[in-house]
Structure formats: C-alpha cells, structure tokens
Amino acid sequence: MSFTAPRSGGSGFNGHGVLAIYRFEMARAIRTAIQSLVTPVITTSLYFVVFGAAIGSRIDEVGGVSYGAFIVPGLIMLTIFGESISNASFGIYFPKFTGTIYEILSAPVSPFEIVLAYVGAAATKSIVLGLVILATASFFVPIEIAHPLAMVFFLVLISVTFSLFGFIIGIWAKGFEQLQLIPMLIVTPLAFLGGAFYSIDMLPQAWRAVALLNPVVYLISGFRWAFYDTSDVGVAVSLSMTGGFLVLCLALVAWIFRTGYRLKA
Amino acid sequence: MPPAISVKNLTKTYASGLVALRDVSLDIAPGEIFALLGPNGAGKTTLISIVCGIVTASGGEVMADGEDVRRNWRATRRKIGLVPQELATDAFETVLSTVTFSRGLFGCPPNAAHIERVLKDLTLWEKRHTQIRELSGGMKRRLMIAKALAHEPSILFLDEPTAGVDVELRRDMWALVRALRENGVTVILTTHYIEEAEEMADRVGVMRKGELILVEEKAALMRKLGKRRLTLCLQEPMAALPPELAQWRLDLAPGGLELGYTFDAHDERTGVPSLLRRLSDLGIAFKDLHTSQSSLEEIFVSLVSERVQEGLPA
Ligand SMILES: Nc1ncnc2c1ncn2[C@@H]1O[C@H](COP(=O)(O)OP(=O)(O)O)[C@@H](O)[C@H]1O
Ligand SMILES: [Mg+2]
Numbered sequence: 001m002s003f004t005a006p007r008s009g010g011s012g013f014n015g016h017g018v019l020a021i022y023r024f025e026m027a028r029a030i031r032t033a034i035q036s037l038v039t040p041v042i043t044t045s046l047y048f049v050v051f052g053a054a055i056g057s058r059i060d061e062v063g064g065v066s067y068g069a070f071i072v073p074g075l076i077m078l079t080i081f082g083e084s085i086s087n088a089s090f091g092i093y094f095p096k097f098t099g100t101i102y103e104i105l106s107a108p109v110s111p112f113e114i115v116l117a118y119v120g121a122a123a124t125k126s127i128v129l130g131l132v133i134l135a136t137a138s139f140f141v142p143i144e145i146a147h148p149l150a151m152v153f154f155l156v157l158i159s160v161t162f163s164l165f166g167f168i169i170g171i172w173a174k175g176f177e178q179l180q181l182i183p184m185l186i187v188t189p190l191a192f193l194g195g196a197f198y199s200i201d202m203l204p205q206a207w208r209a210v211a212l213l214n215p216v217v218y219l220i221s222g223f224r225w226a227f228y229d230t231s232d233v234g235v236a237v238s239l240s241m242t243g244g245f246l247v248l249c250l251a252l253v254a255w256i257f258r259t260g261y262r263l264k265a
Numbered sequence: 266m267p268p269a270i271s272v273k274n275l276t277k278t279y280a281s282g283l284v285a286l287r288d289v290s291l292d293i294a295p296g297e298i299f300a301l302l303g304p305n306g307a308g309k310t311t312l313i314s315i316v317c318g319i320v321t322a323s324g325g326e327v328m329a330d331g332e333d334v335r336r337n338w339r340a341t342r343r344k345i346g347l348v349p350q351e352l353a354t355d356a357f358e359t360v361l362s363t364v365t366f367s368r369g370l371f372g373c374p375p376n377a378a379h380i381e382r383v384l385k386d387l388t389l390w391e392k393r394h395t396q397i398r399e400l401s402g403g404m405k406r407r408l409m410i411a412k413a414l415a416h417e418p419s420i421l422f423l424d425e426p427t428a429g430v431d432v433e434l435r436r437d438m439w440a441l442v443r444a445l446r447e448n449g450v451t452v453i454l455t456t457h458y459i460e461e462a463e464e465m466a467d468r469v470g471v472m473r474k475g476e477l478i479l480v481e482e483k484a485a486l487m488r489k490l491g492k493r494r495l496t497l498c499l500q501e502p503m504a505a506l507p508p509e510l511a512q513w514r515l516d517l518a519p520g521g522l523e524l525g526y527t528f529d530a531h532d533e534r535t536g537v538p539s540l541l542r543r544l545s546d547l548g549i550a551f552k553d554l555h556t557s558q559s560s561l562e563e564i565f566v567s568l569v570s571e572r573v574q575e576g577l578p579a
Contacts (some may be wrong), residue, residue, distance in 0.1 A: 014339070014372040016368075016369040016370075016371075016372050016373060016374060017369060017370045017371065017372050019369060020365075020366050020367075020368075020369030020370045021370065023366075023369075024358075024366055027358075027362070028357075031357060098353055098354070098355070098356075099349075099351055099353030100353045100354065100355055102319055102347065102349050102353060103347075103367065103370060103412070104370070105317075105318060105319045106317040106318050106319055106342060106345070106347050107342060107370045107371050107372075108338065108339040108340075108342040108343050108371060108372050109370065109372075110339075260321055264319065264320060264321050265279055265280065265314075265319075265320045265321070
C-alpha cells in the first residue's frame with residue numbers, strides 16, 4: 001500500500017473538490033431524471049390546457065401578445081423558483097440529515113467553493129429545466145424571443161439567486177417540514193400573485209400598488225420583457241430587484257459560513 | 266520533524282454550556298499509533314472533530330505537521346483523513362463513485378490505480394459497482410475507511426473503529442492499522458477497550474471528563490493497567506485471615522466466603538501458585554475461583570487517586 005505518495009498542487013482553488021460535489025449533485029438529478037424533467041413538462045402542458053385553452057379563449061391578448069404565449073415566461077419562472085429552491089435546499093440539507101456533511105466540513109474546500117458547487121449544480125438543473133419547458137411550450141403556442149441574450153441572462157441570474165436562497169433554507173432547516181415551509185408559505189403565493197398569469201395592468205389601481213410590493217412581480221416582468229418587449233415595470237427596476245435579492249442571499253451565505261451557523265458546533 | 270499533531274491548551278465549551286474539553290495539550294509523533302482511551306462523553310470525538318475542522322475550538326491551538334489547522338487549513342486538511350464514529354453514507358451511490366468523490370473533494374486529481382488499491386486492501390473491490398445501501402454494516406465501515414484513505418492522507422483519525430464490530434472485522438482493522446504504520450501513516454484512534462489500545466498503540470492517552478489525565482508509552486501503561494484480581498470462593502466461611510497468608514495481602518469479603526487477591530499479570534512471579542500451595546497446606550478448601558481484569562472505570566479511579574496522592578489535580 002502507498003498512502004503517502006507525494007502530492008503536487010499549491011494551496012489555491014480546489015477545482016477537483018468543486019467538481020466532485022458538482023458531479024455528485026448532477027448524478028443525483030440524473031438518477032431521478034424522470035421526476036425532475038417529466039413532471040414539470042406534464043405540469044406545464046396541463047397549464048396550457050387549462051389556462052391557455054380554457055381561459056385563453058376568453059382573453060384575447062395581453063399587451064399585444066396572445067394569452068397562451070403571454071403566460072410562458074411566468075410559467076418558466078414559477079418552475080425555476082420552485083425547482084431551484086428545492087434542489088439546492090435538499091442538496092445541502094440531506095448531508096446534514098444523513099451525517100455525510102462531516103466529509104465536506106473536514107475537506108479542503110472553502111465556503112465559496114461549497115456554495116459554488118451546490119448552487120452551481122442546482123442552477124444548472126433549473127436552467128436545463130427552463131429550456132425544456134420553453135421547448136414544450138413552443139409546441140402549444142408560437143413563441144418569439146425579442147432579446148435572447150437578456151432572456152438567457154435573466155434565466156441564469158434568477159436560477160442562481162433562487163438556488164442560493166434554497167441553499168440558505170437547506171442550512172437553516174432542522175427538519176423536512178421546515179424545508180418545505182418557506183417555499184410553500186412564501187414563495188408559491190408570491191409567485192402566483194406575481195403576475196405569471198396576468199399583467200398587473202389588468203388589476204384595479206389599489207391592488208396594483210399592493211402587487212408592486214411583491215418582489216416576484218419584477219422578476220417575471222423582466223423575464224417577460226426579454227420575450228415580448230413589453231413589461232409591467234421598467235427593465236432596469238427588474239434587474240436591480242433581482243440583483244438586490246442576489247446580493248442579499250450572498251450576504252446571508254457569507255454570514256452563515258463566518259459564524260458556522262447550524263453547520264459547526 | 267515537527268509533531269504530526271500538536272494540540273496546545275485546547276478547550277471547548279458547546280453552546281449548551283457543556284465543557285467538553287479542558288485545557289488539553291498533546292503531541293503525537295509522525296508515524297506513531299496513538300490510542301485515545303476513555304469512557305463515553307470523555308471528549309474524544311470533540312478533540313478529533315476540532316483537529317479535523319468539524320467543530321470550532323473555544324480556545325487553544327492545533328498544529329498538523331507544523332502548520333496551524335485554522336490558518337493553513339487547506340494544507341493541513343489534505344494531509345488528514347477522518348473515519349467518524351457514526352456510519353454516514355449516501356445510500357444510492359456506488360462504492361467506487363463515493364470513494365472517487367472523496368478523493369476529488371480533498372483536491373486530488375483522479376488516480377484509478379490508487380482507488381483500486383485501497384478498495385482491494387479493504388476487500389471492497391468486488392463490490393465496487395454495488396450501491397452502498399446493499400452493503401453489510403461491516404462493509405460500510407470499511408468503506409468509510411476507504412473514503413478516508415482515498416486522498417492518501419499522512420495522518421488518519423479512526424473514531425471508535427471497532428465499536429459494535431465483530432471479532433473478524435476487528436482483526437482486519439488491526440492488521441490494516443499495522444499496514445498503515447508501515448507506510449509511515451500516523452494513526453490516532455479512539456476506543457473504550459483497553460485490549461484494543463494494547464493491541465495497536467505505541468502510546469496511549471487516557472481522557473476523562475474533558476481532560477487528558479495521562480499519556481504514557483503503552484508498555485508502561487499496561488503495567489499499571491495489568492492488575493488482575495483472583496477471587497476464591499471458599500467451602501467454609503473464614504472468620505479472620507490466618508497470619509500464614511499475610512504476605513499476599515488478601516482481602517476477605519464480609520461473610521468470610523470470598524477471598525480476594527490482586528496481582529500484577531505482567532510480573533514474573535504473580536504469587537498465585539504459591540498462594541494456592543499455601544492454602545492447600547493450610548487445608549483451606551475452595552470450590553471455585555476466577556480472575557478478572559480491572560474495568561476501565563476502576564482503572565480511572567485508581568489513576569485519579571494516584572494523581573491525588575502525588576499532589577496533582579485529579
Ligand atoms: N454538538 C454538541 N453539542 C453539545 N454537547 C455536545 C455536542 N457533541 C458532544 N457533546 C457533549 O460533549 C461531551 C463529550 O462528547 P464526545 O466528544 O462525543 O465524547 P466521546 O467521544 O469521548 O464519547 C459529551 O458530554 C457530549 O454529550
Ligand atoms: Mg466519541
């Protein structure tokens with residue numbers, strides 16, 4: 001046996017470590033590919049049947065876009081919010097639950113590298129999923145993408161941000177119920193009220209003011225602008241809201257690792 | 266050469282207020298096999314967890330190979346392997362994938378030959394494509410060791426490697442530790458069992474209630490720990506010890522039916538044969554006899570009282 005072979009490599013970035021975690025997370029997704037891809041595709045198709053066909057036949061156009069096409073960006077966002085949070089939170093919660101976190105904590109990987117790997121993997125899955133839903137949607141309705149680069153940019157930015165948010169939830173959660181709590185009580189309601197299925201211009205004036213308090217409105221509006229060049233709020237506002245949320249999550253993660261919060265005794 | 270592990274004035278108070286380590290200092294030489302002996306709750310796992318970066322110390326410092334484990338954590342962690350006390354594995358991963366994962370996690374480039382060697386050494390090679398959930402408990406434990414060896418550490422921590430393990434696996438474990446030593450790996454293991462420390466270690470540290478109460482060469486400690494006790498169950502009760510038996514310093518149990526003799530098993534002359542001869546000369550008949558080793562708890566008590574006698578804090 002030779003357990004003490006000389007080793008090369010400095011003390012910099014642990015690329016092998018990041019890759020190991022990233023691959024591990026992606027392998028987990030591939031093992032459950034049926035659930036992680038087929039389920040959202042079926043769900044999306046159902047949305048089109050219900051909203052696009054049943055309701056859409058009564059609503060002609062929203063801001064010059066057919067209703068079926070109008071809801072596509074919102075649908076993609078809804079799925080990305082949910083999947084990013086559940087993937088990233090589960091990814092880091094599960095090692096805590098089974099005890100395998102000992103290995104991550106004792107390995108030469110920095111907090112930044114840990115976040116990069118887990119959040120990177122969760123965001124990758126969300127982006128792939130977003131594109132799959134987009135492809136599915138294109139079977140039902142004609143889709144144009146006015147600003148493809150902006151579309152990809154929003155897709156990536158929002159996937160990363162919500163994966164980061166999920167990572168925080170995964171570290172905070174003490175049980176499986178808590179893992180579901182924030183997504184169910186806060187994110188899902190905000191997402192549904194965030195203008196995925198309607199333009200907030202369609203709301204009465206008073207409700208419009210309330211709706212603008214919902215951060216999700218800005219995310220969906222920005223993403224929809226990338227498709228149809230129409231938006232409820234200015235693109236710059238959308239972008240800064242999304243960026244602001246990202247910065248907030250980053251700050252929280254930094255604090256978690258500095259204090260060892262719920263990771264180290 | 267700096268010590269493989271050097272712990273200075275280490276203290277740990279958990280958030281609950283529980284003091285798990287009180288001013289522990291310890292140096293472990295490169296290539297040494299060191300056993301940490303102590304009852305449950307003594308602080309063994311806490312000590313290991315601080316060295317490995319899983320638990321944050323409240324005070325003191327830890328060096329590995331001459332480098333501070335907090336300041337130069339990247340360098341020190343690459344050198345350290347940890348097999349934790351609890352079995353913790355990813356049920357759906359295969360043996361090969363989880364060991365490959367560990368190697369990458371610790372920053373090493375892929376090396377299929379090394380992984381193969383480790384898995385063969387731990388007789389897991391045949392099972393490399395098996396999912397972990399299908400392995401037996403003993404195989405899972407070996408797998409934890411394989412994961413810890415995947416990045417070729419020069420310092421290995423084994424936290425209770427043989428707790429709840431059958432005799433055969435325990436022997437395998439001992440053989441493995443010896444093989445590691447031949448390769449120059451420093452091994453620090455914890456155990457409840459004196460025999461295990463005796464079997465494997467060069468030096469033994471005894472922990473109790475967060476303190477390292479004693480560190481000794483194994484041979485020296487075994488002399489201290491090697492006290493055995495012979496108990497004779499008499500046929501007739503004895504009112505008092507006859508003066509002819511005075512030289513053995515026997516003790517007589519209340520009721521006069523049990524005679525006890527404490528002796529050192531490592532002595533050339535234990536005094537047992539002569540005692541038995543003298544008893545038969547005196548016509549003292551016994552119907553049964555047995556010997557027992559002092560329990561760990563008794564040894565702690567005797568070690569602590571020794572320290573009190575020497576005027577040291579208990
Ligand atoms: N995370 C923790 N929080 C609070 N107390 C702990 C924690 N881990 C261990 N302890 C306590 O610290 C003491 C030492 O535990 P441990 O280091 O596991 O001892 P050993 O490994 O020698 O059995 C015990 O009283 C234990 O209950
Ligand atoms: Mg322990």
